Amino acid sequence: MSSSFFLKPGAAKQANKKRKINATKAKGKLSSKPGKRTQNATNAPPKKQRRAKADDEEIASDEEEYDSGNKTLVYSTDEEGVEEETAQDKRLRLAKKYLEEIEKQEADRVEDRDLSQSVEQRLQTEYLDSVGRLRRNIAATIKSCSIQCALKNRLHHSPICALALSADGRHLYVGAKSQFVLKWCTESGKVLDKLDVQPHRDEPETGKKRRSHVTSICLSTDMKYLALAEGGAHIQIWCPQTMRHLKTFKGHRDSVTGLVFRKATHELYSAAKDRSVKIWSLDEMAYVESLFGHQTAVTSIDALSRERAISAGGSDCSLRIWKITEESQLIYNGHRDGIECVKLINDEHFVSxxxxxxxxLWSALKKKPICTAQLAHGKGENEVANWITAIAVVVNTDLVATGSCDGCVRLWQSNPNARKLQEIQSISIAGFINGLTFNGDGTKLFVAVGQEHRLGRWWRHKEAKNSIVVIDIKLQNTASN
Incomplete structure (x- = not known):
């Protein structure tokens, strides 16, 4: 065997030491090349120095400083020496400004000794209104109801089907079984403008013309958008101020029966005979999503400020509250036959x-109605109940109006706590009541009257006149809250 394989004692240790030294030198050479992040261990700064350098970099920042003792955020000042306003300071400043405005408004109406009480009551009322818990009792304060006038126009010689009132109560938009929607001034009783539905309506592929039929109209709270159902599966979007066409939504597979805007938003809910409820965003002019659950055609829909909608399922005899953000629904049953219309009184109660x-009368917390008024509008000549064709409510109050084909509009007082729904007034109006809407304080009721029902031509009241009837409701000066 060759002697080159044998080492002297201690030679192995010296060889290992030389290999380590050579490896260290080679590592130092590589670290000196540009673009390499590796540092020579012998040239690395001590840990204390690196820590001090990092601390220096944090202190040099001029965006914000921290007081280590009190742990409070200290904001830097600008060149003029004015401190930046925090979010808490801004809220406090706006609250003080709002309180000053309310005090000025209330000071003009009440005496000094009642000012604080009046401001407190107003703040409480506005808070309850914002959370949907405000309730005013005005039904018991009604002194009289009378027909003020009837609005007619030759363009609406056919039955009136739908109407929508602006938030300030100054403009009324009316649709009928014709191609025109009219804009009325409620103060003068004159037509201010009109829009033609026909040119913006797509005909079926068969080429057969169908009858114009505006079945539903709704307005956004800020009067920026008007949505209408034009008798088919499409929804037309218009500008209510200029009466200019903006967009046509296509998505439903059958006729649209109901439309409603969520309060103070541009979120539109639609219901149709295709058994679906759809959500549309008018800020983006786009479809959002569909809600399924009803087994038959959806006949009515309503919504308030919360991101929820309530719909009536027609002959499936169910009501459904759609919790959109939670992606769930609540089902209510109680009617013995199809449900024609539904309206929210507040976020906790509704009427159908x-x-x-x-x-x-319903509570959102119970699956069965609180109370029911059977045969509310009597029976017809064939001893069959007169179905309820329209409902209107003054939101957050106890006043409800209903219509049918029995020749009268009835006013009701709702009391969920006492489980009562009591009739208080009846106004004679011949024909089908296809639409009802109150103004903000409940002193005016607008009625859409037609010789036929808004969704069909099953029978006809020849003695009725196709018009908008304005009912004047006189209230007492004081109402209990």
């Missing part, structure tokens, strides 16, 4: 009317 002639 059906083909069985019953009017039901």
């Amino acid at each position: 009317g059906g083909v069985d002639g019953a009017i039901s």
